[in-house]
Amino acid sequence: MLAQELGEQIKRRRDMLHITQPDLAELADINVNTLYRIETGKANPTLKVLHKLAEVLGMELKLEVKKPNF
Template sequence: MNFEQLGHIIRERRNELSYSQEVLSDKSDVAIKTIHSIELGKANPSLKTLDKVLGVLGLELIVVSKKD
């Protein structure tokens, strides 16, 4: 998954919940500018930031790593 796809998922879920970007920003304690950039796929957010945003949206981040 790339950042554009992730941003699309976040935007769709936010809209399903009828949250504005401002509401999501307030609830997640993430700057509205960052929310906007994430949704456009132009941000490279930290896992902590993603966890905050996804938590508010009722979504879960699953990180898969390759085992050598």
């Protein structure tokens, strides 16, 4: 998944739950500027940050490793 798609999904879920960026940042214990950059696809968040956001937003993270096509 591209950073832009990831950010869009987080923003959609946040909007659906009627949570502001500052509130989500506080609940997830991350900087509001970091959240803004994630939502706009300008940041590459760590798994730790993604886990915090997913917990607050009631989302699930899945890590998938695909075999190379050769």
